[in-house]
Amino acid sequence: MTVAPSVVAALPQYQLGEQIGHGGMGVVYAAVHRPLGRPVAIKRLPGLLAEDRKMSDRFEHEARLLARLDHPHIVPVYDYVQNHGEHLLVMEKLDGGTVWSKFSEEGVTAGQACAIGLATLSGLHAAHVAGVLHLDVKPKNLLFTSSGVLKVADFGISQVISEGATLMTHAGQVLGTPAYIAPEQALGNPLTPAADVYATGTVLYELLSGSLPYESGGGALAMIQRHVYQEPRPLGPAVPRPLAEVVMRSLAREPQARYRNAETFAVDLAGAAAQVFGPDWLTRLGVRVHLSPAVATGSTRPSQHPTQPRETLALNRVRGTMVDAPPVTQIGSQTLIPASSVLAAGPPARKTGRWFALAGALVALVMLALPFTVTGRDLPVLTQDLSQPVVLQGKAPTTLTITVAGVTLATVTGDPAAGLELPGVTRWIVGGAAVATVKGEDAQQEYLLKPLASPMLSIMGVGSAVVLLFTLAYLESILRSLRRRQAGTGAVIIAAPLGFALGVAVWLLPTVLLRNEPALLPTLTCALLGAVAAVCVAVATRRAAA
Structure with a gap:
């Protein structure tokens, strides 16, 4: 792709090369600093910055903070240029690829995933201490040097453009990466380092299991809604329990329930890795990770398991296959709205599902009351x-x-x-x-x-009890399948005859025990109420799980 003339004019000291990356937060070009001959990467920030003076001033302040960040696991910023209407960040050029490229092409082991997590958290903690939140942690923003050292890129850009909130277009495209977003960030609530803790936990979950904590279908907004309204899926049995417990704590929906900062997360992660792989696992893995004293102490805790040889740390590679929702790559001409304005009302499917649940509950109450209120005719x-x-x-x-x-x-x-x-x-x-x-x-x-x-020594008594228990068990099985998204419309249809049989049993069993007349009309009424209640509950369950 041809470099825009305004970018060339803004950077007379740089020889611009080809585009090497792009996303909702800007486009990246390879370049060389002519006087020093140093290869660099230049990020061209969205045109929205140039159009908004307040945003431009805010990013200039943020750029100064980014330039002060000096940490082995943070991509250094060499320069920030505002010229010819362009906003350009000049950064170190890293040639070792991204975590995503390594994860999707070669796969990573559990030990490598933990090392990546520790390096990421180390860089994040240094940035947090300096007052900078990342807010877009994802595998594609974690880069390797040619010698294999991991560095975190793109600090602070999301914070400036969206002021910490998640923005979307009217068409439902989301600015940023919805697969890793913290619930409070999606809702536009005040942000703390816990938001980056959540995103890092999501990355670690994916590297360990090969999948995300939530289903990724249905588009960007649907993915965000799951982060806000649903609990993450537990890590599978293939992930060692000490690691799984640490990762799941980092994914708590409430910020107060997560690790308070990146370093406390790293301490527990290092300790869990030491329990699983042995106290010298990082040395045997051959990965260079800069650890603070607190984290280093945790990484050498006495192991509860036999020390595993280095070759076993290279077994069982997990490969990434997730296809992320497409980002908004051009935002200058689009109207952006806070995603919180859509999320506040709750998912549409869940909202209507609540009405179905309420209707089902009311109908079920009427069905249960009917046998005790209708006693039949007064006969000798x-x-x-x-x-x-x-x-x-x-x-x-x-x-x-x-x-x-x-x-x-x-x-x-x-x-x-x-x-x-x-x-x-x-x-x-x-x-x-x-x-x-x-x-x-x-x-x-x-x-x-x-x-x-x-009465219970008769077919009417025993049969109605058996039908009642059978239909309840079958309906619960259907609802469980709907909750797990293992069933669809067919399960809702099957719920109708099961509800009909349940209504008959609900009418007949109390009537038999009370020795009342089992009249035809109340029997049919109760059966129809049962069918309606079962269908309403099935629909509500399906929509709640949507």
């Missing part, structure tokens, strides 16, 4: 031992029909005085109560037939 009670023939008044042939919820279980005809014997299956089906219709030559009478045996 006929108490009977169903193992014996049912004896009735009268001499003429009589027909006895037994029904439950509108379903006819048996119809027998005979001499009422001698007794009408019910089929064996009917005796076991009828639990708390059933409707007995007695029809003679001239009259018909309905009774509420109540067996003498316990």
